[in-house]
Amino acid sequence: MASKMASDFDDQFLTCPVCMLHFRDPRILPCLHTFCRECLQEWATKQQPLECPTCRTQVSLPDQGVDGLRTNFYVNNLLDFAAAKKGAEPGVPCQVCKGNVEGSKSWCADCAILMCESCTLLHRNFPCSKDHEVTPEETLKAEEAISKFHRKRHCDKHKNQELVFYCESCNALVCTACTVVDHRPGKDHNPVEIPSVAQKKKETLRGLLQGIDPRLNEIQASIKEIDRKISNLAPSKEVATDQVKAYFGQLIDLLQKREKEILSQIDDQCRADGKVLQTKKEAIEFELAGLTSARTFCQQAVEHGSDVHILEVGNQVQTRIETLLAKQLDLESDWSEFRFVENTTVVDFKKNIQALGGVKTDVDISKCKVVIKPAVEGFECITELTTMNKEGRPCVTSNKAVTINMKAPSGKNVPPHGQPQLKSGGVWEISYLPKVAGIYRLQVKVNLQQVPGSPFDVEVKGNPVxxxxxxxxxxxxxxxxxxxxxxxxxxxxxxxxxxxxxxxxxxxxxxxxxxxxxxxxxxxxxxxxxxxxxxxxxxxxxxxxxxxxxxxxxxxxxxxxxxxxxxxxxxxxxxxxxxxxxxxxxxxxxxxxxxxxxxxxxxxxxxxxxxxxxxxxxxxxxxxxxxxxxxxxxxxxxxxxxxxxxxxxxxxxxxxxxxxxxxxxxxxxxxxxxxxxxxxxxxxxxxxxxxxxxxxxxxxxxxxxxxxxxxxxxxxxxxxxxxx
CATH class of the missing domain: 2.120.10.30 (TolB, C-terminal domain)
Incomplete structure (x- = not known):
């Protein structure tokens, strides 16, 4: 116990976290954090409800306000001991006679003052103080002195009376006079000597202490496990990043290879079609040349030939032209323009691109839960999704893993009101803004899998609801x-x-x-x-x-x-x-x-x-x-x-x-x-x-x-x- 108290006996333990000074009238909040009474009173005027300045736990003050909080007498004892030990040092005067700077001194726990040898002797001779608990300087300097150092507590109502009883009915410390007046033993009051009650309470607290260590070990183990997982974040990210790059690199290679194949097919088709069309063109051009030549010869004979010339070549020209005109020509090219066909459209590919990969987490889709909150037309409405692991505990995943789709009663899509927001460990808020009343269909997916019950029917009410x-x-x-x-x-x-x-x-x-x-x-x-x-x-x-x-x-x-x-x-x-x-x-x-x-x-x-x-x-x-x-x-x-x-x-x-x-x-x-x-x-x-x-x-x-x-x-x- 001495070593434990010694470890507490430092400036940090005796300093108020608010004012950063030594405690003045230290008071204990229900969360067991201690602050100066004045600091708490000022803090309480700035916020309602009151929160502990250290752990932010909400505090319900007693009817008396801050004055109704328990005093931290353990800290008071340490402060008294610090003052007594400092006062016992050379060069500090007696707090009674203001002299005897160099002499040894003693501390009176009842009066909470430091006295020189002369004043200590007089103090012990006075009838009213002869029974006071006085600690000599040698004891103050001993290592175990702090464990024996206690300030005596006196009754607020009877100032000269020490608190020696505990009224179990009223849960209050009382003095002897109180047991005669306000806490007389009987049906309404049960004053018991403090040591006996304190011993029982100590045994109860010792039992609680035995349960704390296993819990502390459990929490510390949890923190270590979290630290281990935190240390694995960067390596996991690096591995997953490399896998993503390799995977999509392969997809890109495949796409590029397919692109080259299709471009090559286009080139081959273009060359083959070009050769056919060129042959066809040459055949038609040959026919064109024969007909053009016949036309020219015929036109010259008609326009410039003599009658003798006409009769001499007319039959031959007639036969040639009639033969050319009667000839069956294949003037069609038998070719239709080729084009690229999208077997998978860009729109379809965009819809299915999420199927190309994703981030696998510990989320167990079968254990995820969705809570549909009341929805009213024209107002932002909230649906809560809790992502769970295999043990059924909430776990966190990426917001990219959570996808939603909502359809209005008309069947049209209702865009979400922003991305799903993570509010606490594993709890997501999905918001949307329905414009009309009716039954909406809400589809919720995690890692491309629908959570149980999805799609959900969401009744959006009108106003009044x-x-x-x-x-x-x-x-x-x-x-x-x-x-x-x-x-x-x-x-x-x-x-x-x-x-x-x-x-x-x-x-x-x-x-x-x-x-x-x-x-x-x-x-x-x-x-x-x-x-x-x-x-x-x-x-x-x-x-x-x-x-x-x-x-x-x-x-x-x-x-x-x-x-x-x-x-x-x-x-x-x-x-x-x-x-x-x-x-x-x-x-x-x-x-x-x-x-x-x-x-x-x-x-x-x-x-x-x-x-x-x-x-x-x-x-x-x-x-x-x-x-x-x-x-x-x-x-x-x-x-x-x-x-x-x-x-x-x-x-x-x-x-x-x-x-x-x-x-x-x-x-x-x-x-x-x-x-x-x-x-x-x-x-x-x-x-x-x-x-x-x-x-x-x-x-x-x-x-x-x-x-x-x-x-x-x-x-x-x-x-x-x-x-x-």
Missing amino acids: LTIGQKVAGVGELGGPAGVAVDKDGAIAVVERQNKRVQIFNADTGQSLRNFPVEGEKPFGIDVDSSGAFFVTSWGEDFGLRHYSKEGRLLDTYKPDCMRCPHGLTVLKDGRMVVAEPTQNTCLLLQPDGSLIREIGKGKLHSPVFVSADEKRDVLFVTDFSAHKVFAFDLDGNFIFDFGRQGDSDGEFQTPYGVTTDPAGNIIVLNDDDGRVQVFGPDGKFIRTAVTVKGSGTGIVLTPDGYIAVTCFKGHCIEMCRYK
């Missing part, structure tokens, strides 16, 4: 749905005005999970707090804001004097609530107990109906249905900006109702009159119309997986639409 409910009062059916929210489990919670209840649906299937009745004449708005509890507004007779448990049990009803006709609401992370009050032309910011903090929007708003908060920017968005605008305020009530006007064009509104924001800060607004869902930038600038729902739209909410749920009051349904 799901419609929930209809006009009745049964379970799973809706009557006048108004406000809508997403609960902690990702389910859709909707308040029904006609049925006076809240009903919760599965966001994927539309199945009704449960429902509970709500009070009030006209229930309208709904939201869910961080604990999963529901808040529902109702206006008309018996108006109010009501608080229901996750199971639907009424917990409280809020009816402050400032409230008259509550409509839409939003619950902030700290439990405060903002409620729209259209009849009072304002919004109410309420405490978690329902009491008024301030009014927001008075003098600006006309008929506020729904509210949504972007707490990252401290901005509250309010839809005003009679002004046909959206107003933005901060939570202190200050007006920031507004946007919109009445109309049917982009960026204009026809009675805006539901409003929410997306993670990028964009503002999503629903029109009641025409059902348009429009998206605006954080500054209120129009971006696009996301979708148009059927019938009048009331409430809207964005789900964690990228869908918007829209309540259609007159259509008595919820439409689930993909949100880009």
Whole structure:
């Protein structure tokens, strides 16, 4: 143990990885990495959720925050020992009397101070410190001193009491006074002396240590195997490269040889055809010469001969010409132009060229898996391919080995949306952009072999992808749905005005999970707090804001004097609530107990109906249905900006109702009159119309997986639409 502690006793072990200084109040994260308390507090303000600065493991802090993390007393002991050892060196004064620089010194573990001989003697004579654990300088200098060096821990509540007990019921270290007051032995508390509990815990940890070494050996062996494979990458590449060059070199040689053969055939054919044609030409030219000569002689006799001459040679000329004209001549060449024939076309060769070779990997095509994710027309859709080896474990291959082909319902090819992307070991994302709804056929190949199940039928849905409910009062059916929210489990919670209840649906299937009745004449708005509890507004007779448990049990009803006709609401992370009050032309910011903090929007708003908060920017968005605008305020009530006007064009509104924001800060607004869902930038600038729902739209909410749920009051349904 001494040697192990000695190995830890160095600057690197005692240095915080964040501030690079010696630890100050070191705290341990659940992943067992240690940092200064202040460093962790600063780190926690920069990111949510908190990640360990060393291993990036997500950390869920206790209710007390960083202060609730365990202290690393092992590091504290090493720091104390380092300070004590340094203080015992010559030239360092006593921490009590500030003198006795050269004398020997001792360390008091209870007081955590270094004392000279005189102060040590007095310290031991004082009644209050005579029992303190004091370590002399000789012990500090001994090799095994570090293993015996421990700072005593005292109770936070009883400062002069040492922690000597462990309450097993509370999982807390306590002092003797605590066992009398807060941790009295009994049914609720079981204080046990620390050594006995610590011994049991040590045995448990020793058992765990025995399991660590084999696991470490397994991991180290795996790393060595990976290193071996990494070292084989370059030689494997070289061998495969040489094989590829040799293979395609042979193919090139064969192609070139075939090229020469065909060119030689063309030459031979050309010579043979030329010889035949030349012979034919000479025969025809001979006939041409005889006929031309006869024509010339005949023409001279007719034009220039005397009558005697005509009678003397006329019969001979007549006989010659008639013989020539009657002669049957073969004037056809009997030759057709030769041409090159593509027995295998370039297009066909291009299609089959991949069959000429490939890279063989450990991928076992029979074990590869494909997961078809929900697809919606007009949106980038994803299919996941996992390439597996013979052992059924994910393995990596080249993206050139993965080929896909998708056909639309019309039979036309749908080009992939980029090359398949490797997201993690062996897991590939195949993306595509279907333009119409219907059944698509997706063919997936690895190393030219189809994976099991390929080609796959992919159902591409239109938008909305799901419609929930209809006009009745049964379970799973809706009557006048108004406000809508997403609960902690990702389910859709909707308040029904006609049925006076809240009903919760599965966001994927539309199945009704449960429902509970709500009070009030006209229930309208709904939201869910961080604990999963529901808040529902109702206006008309018996108006109010009501608080229901996750199971639907009424917990409280809020009816402050400032409230008259509550409509839409939003619950902030700290439990405060903002409620729209259209009849009072304002919004109410309420405490978690329902009491008024301030009014927001008075003098600006006309008929506020729904509210949504972007707490990252401290901005509250309010839809005003009679002004046909959206107003933005901060939570202190200050007006920031507004946007919109009445109309049917982009960026204009026809009675805006539901409003929410997306993670990028964009503002999503629903029109009641025409059902348009429009998206605006954080500054209120129009971006696009996301979708148009059927019938009048009331409430809207964005789900964690990228869908918007829209309540259609007159259509008595919820439409689930993909949100880009």
